[in-house]
Amino acid sequence: MNEIDEILLEKIKSGDIEAFTALVRAVEHKMLCTSYRILGQHSDAEEVRQCVLLKIWEKPETLPAGDRFWAWLHRCVVNESIAKLRRIRREQERNAGLSIRPVQPTSGAHCCEVDQLRKAMDKLTPEQRAILSLKFDSQMTVRQIGQILEQPFTTVQSKLKKAVAELRALMTTSDRDEGKT
Amino acid sequence: MPGDIPDEDIRRLFQTSQPQATNVDVQRMVTHGALNRSATRTSTKDSQFFPKPNRLMMTIRAGLIAAIAGCLIFFVIGPISDKGNAFAEVQAQVERARTVQYVMTSYDGDSVVPDAVSLPLENPSMADAITRLQTGLDSAGGDVAETIKAQLDVFRDLDKGKVLSVQRVRILGKHLERTDQLFPYLTLEYSDPTYTVRSARDGLMVTFNPARKEKQVLTQQVVHNRKTGETTTSEVKKIPTTVDFFAKFRSIPAEATESLPKTTIDGKDVIGFRSVEKHGDESWTRTYWVKPDSKLPVEIVTEVRNGNTLLQRWIQDHFVFDEELSDDLFSTETPEGWKSKNTQLHGFAR
Numbered sequence: 001m002n003e004i005d006e007i008l009l010e011k012i013k014s015g016d017i018e019a020f021t022a023l024v025r026a027v028e029h030k031m032l033c034t035s036y037r038i039l040g041q042h043s044d045a046e047e048v049r050q051c052v053l054l055k056i057w058e059k060p061e062t063l064p065a066g067d068r069f070w071a072w073l074h075r076c077v078v079n080e081s082i083a084k085l086r087r088i089r090r091e092q093e094r095n096a097g098l099s100i101r102p103v104q105p106t107s108g109a110h111c112c113e114v115d116q117l118r119k120a121m122d123k124l125t126p127e128q129r130a131i132l133s134l135k136f137d138s139q140m141t142v143r144q145i146g147q148i149l150e151q152p153f154t155t156v157q158s159k160l161k162k163a164v165a166e167l168r169a170l171m172t173t174s175d176r177d178e179g180k181t
Numbered sequence: 182m183p184g185d186i187p188d189e190d191i192r193r194l195f196q197t198s199q200p201q202a203t204n205v206d207v208q209r210m211v212t213h214g215a216l217n218r219s220a221t222r223t224s225t226k227d228s229q230f231f232p233k234p235n236r237l238m239m240t241i242r243a244g245l246i247a248a249i250a251g252c253l254i255f256f257v258i259g260p261i262s263d264k265g266n267a268f269a270e271v272q273a274q275v276e277r278a279r280t281v282q283y284v285m286t287s288y289d290g291d292s293v294v295p296d297a298v299s300l301p302l303e304n305p306s307m308a309d310a311i312t313r314l315q316t317g318l319d320s321a322g323g324d325v326a327e328t329i330k331a332q333l334d335v336f337r338d339l340d341k342g343k344v345l346s347v348q349r350v351r352i353l354g355k356h357l358e359r360t361d362q363l364f365p366y367l368t369l370e371y372s373d374p375t376y377t378v379r380s381a382r383d384g385l386m387v388t389f390n391p392a393r394k395e396k397q398v399l400t401q402q403v404v405h406n407r408k409t410g411e412t413t414t415s416e417v418k419k420i421p422t423t424v425d426f427f428a429k430f431r432s433i434p435a436e437a438t439e440s441l442p443k444t445t446i447d448g449k450d451v452i453g454f455r456s457v458e459k460h461g462d463e464s465w466t467r468t469y470w471v472k473p474d475s476k477l478p479v480e481i482v483t484e485v486r487n488g489n490t491l492l493q494r495w496i497q498d499h500f501v502f503d504e505e506l507s508d509d510l511f512s513t514e515t516p517e518g519w520k521s522k523n524t525q526l527h528g529f530a531r
């Protein structure tokens with residue numbers, strides 16, 4: 001966190017909408033990506049993003065200061081997304097296991113790969129999805145992911161390794177299965 | 182992509198498959214959000230999935246309190262258990278009903294979402310709905326006024342900031358169900374009120390969006406198996422079954438319910454029954470409050486808990502049984518000038 005970030009946060013705390021907009025522009029896509037990877041639905045991810053952003057605007061006094069802010073922000077996105085995923089699953093179970101979930105359309109030359117990735121991600125745990133998204137979407141280091149998840153470096157490192165291995169295996173299996181048909 | 186997939190390929194795939202970037206309309210969000218400040222939670226927890234040590238102490242303390250309370254209830258009040266027949270009578274009365282109407286409100290649990298911000302009354306469609314209800318109430322009388330008052334009461338719960346959704350459910354016969362989403366999971370961008378008609382007999386599930394003049398017909402179902410990771414897609418088949426409300430009621434083993442002491446709801450005496458089901462780590466407790474004379478439900482509360490943590494709560498209330506409902510309410514035809522498109526149903530295998 002640099003000095004400019006500190007100033008930005010102070011301005012947001014004093015109700016400066018332009019400062020808040022600048023923050024939103026800086027983080028909105030990363031937030032959307034992380035939430036989308038966990039939830040698999042664009043509209044759900046947008047809802048989570050909006051919830052977290054509103055929390056910043058409505059309760060600026062609760063924002064952690066200094067370096068902790070960015071980790072806190074991403075942690076909120078991860079936690080909120082996992083909570084939403086659980087709510088969706090409970091709703092589905094309550095509705096005899098089924099409810100309408102529109103599918104994200106995929107298009108273009110690499111739609112097959114993207115589809116494989118989506119299916120493989122669906123089979124990972126929400127925490128694994130979060131770690132992979134923070135690593136590959138947001139290009140974070142293991143140490144940064146550890147700060148976000150409040151877990152030691154070595155734990156995150158081994159979880160990341162396991163998640164990547166599982167993703168690879170799932171995608172390779174899916175590749176072979178599609179080759180058969 | 183045969184064989185091993187290098188990290189660089191995974192990174193590239195993540196980068197090229199990111200969701201389409203959409204900018205948040207900050208001004209709109211802030212304007213609407215500001216109206217809602219009183220409805221936001223006061224909790225400042227932000228890490229319940231990655232617990233901190235003091236959470237353990239709280240859990241132990243809560244467990245002790247629950248254990249002491251349990252002992253007190255057992256020894257002082259005594260176990261209340263008149264199983265079987267009384268609830269079976271309620272099931273029989275419900276089964277006889279030709280039409281059922283109720284309002285289903287879904288509440289968030291007490292510690293699932295860290296610091297969640299609810300987005301209720303500022304939503305334009307909600308505000309419109311409340312205005313319309315209030316206007317209707319001013320000019321209505323008798324039963325209609327009572328119904329509108331009941332709906333307004335539900336909306337007032339939104340001020341508590343914990344409501345996730347409010348649905349009005351109407352059932353005709355055992356096969357037709359219409360659910361009006363009065364307060365959906367909202368974002369400001371996805372705020373149109375919709376309603377869904379399910380015809381169990383025809384295997385049809387159709388969602389109508391009056392604001393967009395769009396009808397969505399469910400044509401395929403995709404079932405994910407969490408244990409094996411397999412996904413199967415199939416055409417939706419005609420399933421000759423009853424609507425969920427009746428099926429749920431029938432599925433509760435009468436002998437597994439516990440009778441509860443009499444109480445009052447809205448000044449009227451009710452008798453109660455409770456059933457508990459286990460789904461993995463979660464326990465689902467259903468409490469039925471029933472009119473002693475008609476043996477029909479007044480309120481059904483479903484709570485999902487993991488240990489002492491309340492995860493979610495649904496309340497079904499404002500019940501009306503056997504009031505005439507028009508077939509038109511359950512039409513699955515495409516209204517003139519509307520678009521129709523097909524959708525998939527996603528769910529998890531049991």
